[in-house]
Amino acid sequence: MNSSPERWPRAERLDAERVAEALYTQTGVRLTVQGPCPGGQVGAAYVRWSDGRRSVLKWRPHSTLADVTAGPLSVADILRSADYPAPETELAVQIGHAVVVVQQLMPGAKIDDLDHRGLEQALALNRLQAGRLADRPDIPPVGLHLSEDGVGYCLHEPLRRHNRRSAALERWITAVGEDSPDQLVGYDAVHYDFHPGNMLADGGVITGVVDWDGAGRGDRRFDLVTLRFGIHAKTCEPGVGKRLDDVLDAVPGDVLRLAWAHMSLRMVDWAIRHFAPTDVEHWLDLAEQRACQ
Template sequence: MTEAVHRAWPRSARLDAAHILERIAEITGVRLELEGPAPGGEVGAAYVRWPDGRRSVLTEGRSRSGPLVDRARQAGVPTARHELAAHVDGRRVIVQQRLPGAPPQRPDTHLVRQMLTLNDRLAGLLADVPAPKPAELYLTGDGPGFCLHQPLAEHSARTAALLARVHEVGAAGSVMVGDDLVHMDYHPGNVLVDAQGRVTGLIDWDGATRGDRHFDLVTLRFVLAGVYPDLLAPVDQRLAVISDRRFDAYWAHMSLRMVDWSIRHHDEATVEHWLDVAEAGFR
């Protein structure tokens, strides 16, 4: 296998906001006005307005993360309150508070240091909650719509080699344990800032779970390594405290997630880009 395989892998559907708002009105009696698409995100989000004029954000949600978001906010992390949740045509959708600010145009060291501080506030937040099943990293089997293994196995020799590395790491353990609150998609695209660069919101808590907050720092490192490598130093300093085994398990998850998603949703240049990041990052 030397050439990339081009196959019509299943893709995640974009948010059809107009249809969802019609269905929310049918189900709940609440009629929200669609203002337009929200920036960023792979699946999409939309700005909506309540009958009383309040402005909110409509997103799809795979998990019941509202109570976790509330805990983060109580710990000093700026998060959006969930205002409405519904199941629409087999999909869970959430209408949540619209926070002030906008995604940063260009992340800088000041933003990264703020993100490290917010990460610290997630430490031990779920210590008083009965421990559920440990969070799965999907290193040995497919995730629910992401972290799929077969696309890497078939796409090219290089992606197949990365998958073999992921399986090797996963053989030593494919779960994440801990009492911290973990965001699971912690990168600058999910942060809002004001005109002075101060963080005003941390958004997209859909995958939030109990585990090890250092996972979020590995996620941050992965994204920065691919786009803003000059900002890695403070993150690497913080990650120096975790074992190579733990780091590699989290890095393997991110490698699988980003390369699989790129194969199924983006072009070959994007696949190669995240392969470069993935291969270079293992300890």
């Protein structure tokens, strides 16, 4: 089944003109909005500085600058220092309840269909995330929401009510959460939304990984499970899914179970609340491949 990019959970949509005007009022920085970013960059828009340079304007509603700086922005900064293609933050400002961030515009175009070459590069990038936050225990671990709802996503009640399959899946997710911490353990950098829609490439080479809004500390292999769910929503070169499944088979069971439970909850809940019943079945099919293991 080939799902469009709009079938991936997204943040609130950005009113870029209004945000740019508020940014100018508060800081005196004038940015010209050029249009929304495609794919995984919902909540983001292309902007141009007065000197002609182009960047990406993002916003995080109901956030504080201190939290964003201590978490996602720090993770991206640390990885970039290790030659990881994460965008540089050019400006970050608190405006009301939201944080407005202007980031470097990375080269390349978003990946529509992941091929074997792209998968190999994604796996290499994931390995670069290992141990990068060993000196930064202050960076918060990423949450899993296996026992309690997230804020606007990872809701349990929709699964309980939808049908027998989703209710059974929710019981398994809750059982996993009862025996485990509700945060990832570890000192790897975790992107949290590591799927092809958040990857840019040029000439077959990955040139950027964007949308670090949920980044934090934990186990990098969480991102490989996210990637597996991400390619389920798209077409990809034959054999890519099987190859990634083989990689996941080697992940320790306790880590894989936590990550799989989280992504199953995230995607099935979102599909129930936003998409057609056939989409729900699509995500249940994938979730059940490893649920109850």
